[in-house]
Every structure is written in C-alpha cells, then in structure tokens.
Amino acid sequence: MSNDILVITEHMDGKFSDVSFELVGKAKELAKALGGQAAAVVVGGGVDANVFASDSTIQVDDAALSQFNPEAYAKVVEALVKEKSPKVVMFGWTVTGMDIAAWLSARLGVPCAAYAKDVRVEGGGIVVSCQAYGGKLTAEVAPEGETAIVACLAGSFPAEAGQGATAAEKIASPVDLSGLKMKFIEMVKPAGGDVDITAQTKLVSVGRGIGGKENIELAEELAAKLGAVVSASRPVVDAGWLPRTRQVGKSGLKVKPKLYLMLGISGAPEHLEGMKGAELIIAINTDKKAPIFNVAHYGATADLFEVAEAMLELL
Amino acid sequence: MNIVVAIKHIPSIADDVPVKGNNVDFDSVDFVLNEWDEHSIEQAVLIKEAVGGTVTVIGVDLIGELDNALHLALAKGADKVVKITADDPAADSHMQAKWLSEAIKGMGANMVFAGVQASNDLDGQIGPMIAAYLDMPYIGGVSSVEANSDSATVNKEFAGGAGAKYSVSMPFVAGVQAAPKPPRYAPVSKVRQMAQSATVEKVAPSGDASSGLTFKKMAPPVVTGHAEMIEGSSKEVAAKIVELLKSKGLA
Ligand SMILES: Cc1cc2nc3c(=O)[nH]c(=O)nc-3n(C[C@H](O)[C@H](O)[C@H](O)COP(=O)(O)OP(=O)(O)OC[C@H]3O[C@@H](n4cnc5c(N)ncnc54)[C@H](O)[C@@H]3O)c2cc1C
Numbered sequence: 339m340s341n342d343i344l345v346i347t348e349h350m351d352g353k354f355s356d357v358s359f360e361l362v363g364k365a366k367e368l369a370k371a372l373g374g375q376a377a378a379v380v381v382g383g384g385v386d387a388n389v390f391a392s393d394s395t396i397q398v399d400d401a402a403l404s405q406f407n408p409e410a411y412a413k414v415v416e417a418l419v420k421e422k423s424p425k426v427v428m429f430g431w432t433v434t435g436m437d438i439a440a441w442l443s444a445r446l447g448v449p450c451a452a453y454a455k456d457v458r459v460e461g462g463g464i465v466v467s468c469q470a471y472g473g474k475l476t477a478e479v480a481p482e483g484e485t486a487i488v489a490c491l492a493g494s495f496p497a498e499a500g501q502g503a504t505a506a507e508k509i510a511s512p513v514d515l516s517g518l519k520m521k522f523i524e525m526v527k528p529a530g531g532d533v534d535i536t537a538q539t540k541l542v543s544v545g546r547g548i549g550g551k552e553n554i555e556l557a558e559e560l561a562a563k564l565g566a567v568v569s570a571s572r573p574v575v576d577a578g579w580l581p582r583t584r585q586v587g588k589s590g591l592k593v594k595p596k597l598y599l600m601l602g603i604s605g606a607p608e609h610l611e612g613m614k615g616a617e618l619i620i621a622i623n624t625d626k627k628a629p630i631f632n633v634a635h636y637g638a639t640a641d642l643f644e645v646a647e648a649m650l651e652l653l
Numbered sequence: 654m655n656i657v658v659a660i661k662h663i664p665s666i667a668d669d670v671p672v673k674g675n676n677v678d679f680d681s682v683d684f685v686l687n688e689w690d691e692h693s694i695e696q697a698v699l700i701k702e703a704v705g706g707t708v709t710v711i712g713v714d715l716i717g718e719l720d721n722a723l724h725l726a727l728a729k730g731a732d733k734v735v736k737i738t739a740d741d742p743a744a745d746s747h748m749q750a751k752w753l754s755e756a757i758k759g760m761g762a763n764m765v766f767a768g769v770q771a772s773n774d775l776d777g778q779i780g781p782m783i784a785a786y787l788d789m790p791y792i793g794g795v796s797s798v799e800a801n802s803d804s805a806t807v808n809k810e811f812a813g814g815a816g817a818k819y820s821v822s823m824p825f826v827a828g829v830q831a832a833p834k835p836p837r838y839a840p841v842s843k844v845r846q847m848a849q850s851a852t853v854e855k856v857a858p859s860g861d862a863s864s865g866l867t868f869k870k871m872a873p874p875v876v877t878g879h880a881e882m883i884e885g886s887s888k889e890v891a892a893k894i895v896e897l898l899k900s901k902g903l904a
C-alpha cells in the first residue's frame with residue numbers, strides 16, 4: 339500500500355480528453371497532501387503520452403488496446419492497481435470510465451465514489467463530494483480501506499494543472515489479452531448532413547419540458563426569429579423528436595455559444611457538461627428548484643410555451 | 654435467447670428530494686422506475702421479437718412497491734418477473750448488485766441488461782458490479798444490441814454521436830443507454846390486467862457486500878451562483894428577455 343494516486347487517462351483518435359488533464363492536476367495536489375506520487379496511466383499505444391504534469395506516466399502498449407475495449411481496458415487497469423496498490427485510483431465518470439470504475443470496485447472489493455465533483459484530504463484519508471439525485475443533492479463520503487476509486491465528472495477541475503511533458507514509460511500489457519470475449523469491430527461516425535450545433539453563436543435548446551415532437555416547431559420558429567438553431571437535451575433525442583446531431587451534453591456535443599436559451603431543461607449534470615461554458619445562459623423552467631437555475635445567468639420560473647409565444651410576438 | 658433485465662425503483666427527482674440525517678428521507682418521496690430501465694426493457698423485448706426467447710425482469714424491492722413496475726414490464730412484453738424482497742431503501746449498490754447477481758446466477762442468462770445509470774445514488778453502477786460478481790464482461794453506454802447465436806453485435810456510444818461496434822460473446826452484461834426505438838407505451842388497461850393475472854416470483858436476498866463508503870453528509874449543493882431571476886407574468890418575462898437580448902446585440 340502506498341500514498342500514490344493513479345489516474346486512468348482516456349484518449350480517442352490520438353488525443354487525450356480534457357478530463358485526463360483535469361484529473362492529473364487534481365492528483366498532483368492530492369498526492370502532495372498525502373505524501374505520495376501522482377502517476378498517469380495511458381492504456382493503448384496510439385497516442386503521444388508525454389503530455390502530463392504527473393510525477394510519472396506509464397503507457398501500456400499492446401495491439402489489443404489500440405481501440406477502446408471495455409473488457410481489455412478493465413483487465414489492464416485491474417492488474418496495474420493490484421500491482422501498485424495506490425491510495426486512490428481516479429477515473430473520469432465518462433462513457434468509457436463508467437465501464438470500468440464500478441466493475442473494478444466490485445472485483446477488488448474497494449469503495450468507489452462516482453459522480454465526484456471534488457476530492458480533498460482530511461486526516462490522512464480522502465473525502466469526496468459527489469452529485470446525487472440529478473444534481474439536487476450533494477453527498478460527502480469517506481471511503482474506507484487502503485485503496486479507493488474516485489470517478490470524477492468532467493469539468494470539475496482546471497485542465498492546465500495537469501498539462502506537462504513527463505516522459506512516459508512504455509510497458510507491455512501486464513495481463514494476457516488473448517481470448518477476450520469482446521472484440522472491437524469498427525467506429526461508427528456521427529451522421530453528417532445536419533447543421534453543426536458546435537459552430538452556432540446562438541442556440542435555443544429544448545428539453546423534455548417541450549412535451550412532444552409537435553411542439554418542436556415552436557422552438558424552430560423562435561430560433562428562426564433569433565437567428566439561432568435548435569439544440570436539445572438527451573431525452574428529446576432519445577424520443578426521436580430531434581436528430582442525435584442536435585444533442586448537447588456528456589454523450590452529445592459540447593457547445594459554447596454566445597446565447598444558450600433553455601426551454602424546459604432541468605440542468606442534469608450530464609447536460610451541464612456540454613454547455614456550461616456558454617456566454618449567456620437563460621433558462622425557462624416551471625420548477626423553481628430546477629438545478630439549472632444554479633448555473634444559468636438569467637432564469638424565469640415560467641411556462642416555456644407562454645414565454646416562447648410571447649417572445650415570438652415581440653421579435 | 655434468455656435475457657434478464659434488472660430494473661430499479663428510484664426516488665423521483667421531479668420534486669424536492671428531502672433529506673433526513675445523512676440520507677434521503679425515503680418515507681416522503683415518490684418512487685418511479687429509473688428511466689434507463691424503460692430502454693433496457695425495450696431493447697430486450699426487441700431482441701425477443703427478432704430472434705425469440707424469454708425476457709425476465711428482476712428488481713430488488715426496496716420499499717415493497719416494486720410490483721407496479723414489474724406489472725408494467727409484463728405489459729411491455731416481459732415474460733417473467735422476479736423481485737428480491739429486501740425492503741431496505743438504504744441498501745447500498747454493492748449489496749444490491751450482490752443480491753441481484755446471486756439471483757441471476759441460476760437463470761442461465763445469455764445477456765443481462767441494466768440501465769446505464771440511475772439518477773439517484775452515487776457509488777456507481779450496478780450493471781458493471783453484477784458483471785464483476787458473475788465474472789462476465791461488461792459494456793456500457795449501449796444503444797443497440799443484435800443477438801446472433803452465441804454472440805451479439807453491440808453498439809456503444811461515445812460522445813457527439815460517435816460510437817463503436819463490438820462483437821461480444823455470451824454471456825455478458827450490457828448497460829443500456831437507449832434502445833434503438835423509443836420505449837413502447839403500455840396501456841393502463843393492460844398493466845391492470847397483468848396486476849390481476851400475473852405472478853411475481855419472490856426471492857429472498859442472499860449474499861453480502863458493502864460499498865465501503867461512509868456518508869458524512871447529504872444536503873442540497875452549496876450554491877456558488879444563482880441565476881438572476883426574471884419575475885412577472887410570462888408576457889413580462891418574454892419582454893424582459895427580448896430587451897436583454899437586444900441590449901446585448903443578440904436579437
Ligand atoms: C451516461 C449518460 C450520458 C448522458 N448524456 C446526456 C447528454 O449528452 N445530454 C443530456 O441532455 N442528457 C444526458 N444524459 C441524461 C441526463 O442525465 C438527464 O436525464 C437529461 O439531461 C434530462 O433532460 P431534460 O432536462 O430535458 O429532462 P428533465 O430532467 O425531465 O427536465 C425537464 C424539465 O422541464 C421542465 N418543464 C416541464 N414542463 C415545462 C413547461 N411547460 N415549461 C417550462 N419548463 C417545463 C421541468 O420542470 C423539468 O425541469 C445522460 C445520462 C447518462 C446516464
């Protein structure tokens with residue numbers, strides 16, 4: 339057992355995601371307070387791994403790891419954690435980190451605090467602040483035992499602190515990766531042909547509060563008047579009311595428009611991940627306790643249909 | 654094809670989530686079916702319709718009210734429903750995953766589906782933990798599953814509409830993010846009919862595990878900022894927004 343922190347980084351198409359740098363930055367701070375080292379772990383060879391400000395970086399290079407494979411990645415991470423017995427293993431609570439963090443927790447019988455927004459050192463151990471109930475509650479938890487897994491929401495820490503040039507040590511896979519039950523077949527690229535919401539300066543974004551496909555037209559009209567484009571939260575897309583290309587958030591696109599006008603979106607952490615950098619956020623929601631009001635610049639507790647209709651008359 | 658779907662009843666987050674001590678006050682919240690479970694039920698039923706098989710829906714009955722959700726699952730096309738009688742709303746995810754995996758062990762499942770996440774708790778996902786306890790591979794963020802004879806072609810989502818296709822040999826556990834089609838609607842009359850005629854199989858919780866997390870505090874988030882609220886009637890709100898946009902050159 340050590341006081342070290344292991345950060346499981348993530349990359350795609352030869353690039354690390356921001357969350358990897360955010361975690362490395364935080365890990366350095368935690369390691370310093372705990373008297374340990376911050377090590378970055380890069381699973382897969384097809385990326386330049388000499389980019390972190392970590393105390394050390396390990397890159398596991400094996401042909402079976404050239405594309406994200408949940409089974410292979412999980413096995414590699416498990417072997418490394420067993421070998422190094424760090425104090426904390428940090429993941430991003432992302433579409434890839436989510437596949438592994440909780441699995442590892444059950445495999446190793448160690449605690450996992452997911453949805454983490456902050457981690458601090460207290461009395462030689464760590465305390466983790468996690469979002470719960472769609473952002474309506476925050477839980478503070480203290481993991482027991484010698485190793486803990488912490489899976490953090492993207493955007494929780496500054497990325498700059500994790501950027502550096504530590505030379506990575508390349509190693510072969512610590513586990514046998516033959517006989518995997520899961521095989522990567524091919525990437526599926528997003529459907530083209532639709533507008534690119536990441537390139538827009540103004541977005542009118544609709545959530546489940548829009549109620550049905552037939553009401554999208556109202557948002558389209560308002561957007562047209564404003565010179566904006568309509569984007570959406572995930573449930574609107576899952577229901578088939580708008581195409582996937584319009585989705586903002588964790589599993590959608592990240593946008594940073596000058597105006598983000600939100601109609602009937604509650605402000606779940608997964609949505610916020612995609613839009614909290616917008617310059618002007620205005621939210622219309624009938625629930626005065628909707629978490630979006632903690633993030634928006636302007637808000638109104640009002641019916642989106644009434645407000646949208648009235649805006650149309652004025653524009 | 655034998656598909657097991659784990660479903661979860663969770664406190665509704667549409668309203669206030671009241672806190673008592675270091676946890677949610679489970680007595681004063683409404684419980685609803687986790688929305689991703691609707692998608693995993695739909696995905697399972699779609700596979701059954703395509704290649705035949707049995708869909709078994711299972712849940713830990715945390716508050717003694719799971720039957721409604723199970724009847725709904727039957728009305729949507731599940732063949733069999735099972736509840737683990739726990740009656741402990743504060744049971745942590747590791748414990749529940751253990752109970753579920755013990756109950757699923759003997760079912761001969763080719764595939765186990767869980768929702769990619771539930772919006773209530775924080776110590777992770779039950780899907781990957783069930784996979785770990787059953788020694789099956791796990792793949793999450795799944796947006797479609799096509800069953801072949803002893804493997805499945807699974808689409809996993811990344812961000813921004815990108816994804817990847819995997820071939821996964823059975824048995825495995827998948828965390829369903831979305832079914833390829835919006836979940837079907839079950840008419841109330843059909844749910845009622847199920848409530849009258851169907852049998853819910855009961856299983857006692859077996860096995861033990863712990864999250865290893867001590868709750869120090871549970872409270873509404875410390876708010877660092879708040880929107881400036883625009884007051885007034887909807888018309889007044891609209892007028893003020895338009896004025897604001899004009900002043901910033903955005904309208
Ligand atoms: C792995 C993962 C990835 C995810 N990725 C994304 C993502 O990329 N993007 C995303 O958005 N979500 C994502 N989600 C889903 C996310 O957790 C939330 O479920 C989702 O953001 C909620 O969308 P919503 O706010 O539209 O719906 P809800 O949370 O249901 O909110 C609807 C809101 O509308 C309000 N409302 C209702 N009627 C009216 C009315 N007439 N006038 C005004 N207001 C009204 C309600 O008060 C409520 O606040 C993801 C989830 C997971 C697990």
Ligand SMILES: Nc1ncnc2c1ncn2[C@@H]1O[C@H](COP(=O)(O)O)[C@@H](O)[C@H]1O
Pocket residue numbers: 658659660661662687689690711712713714715746749753766767768769770771772774777778779780
């Ligand atoms: N008590 C439960 N009974 C059955 N399935 C559950 C239970 N809790 C969680 N699950 C499954 O695990 C998924 C993720 O939940 P969670 O791990 O709580 O975020 C849910 O969508 C269910 O499929």
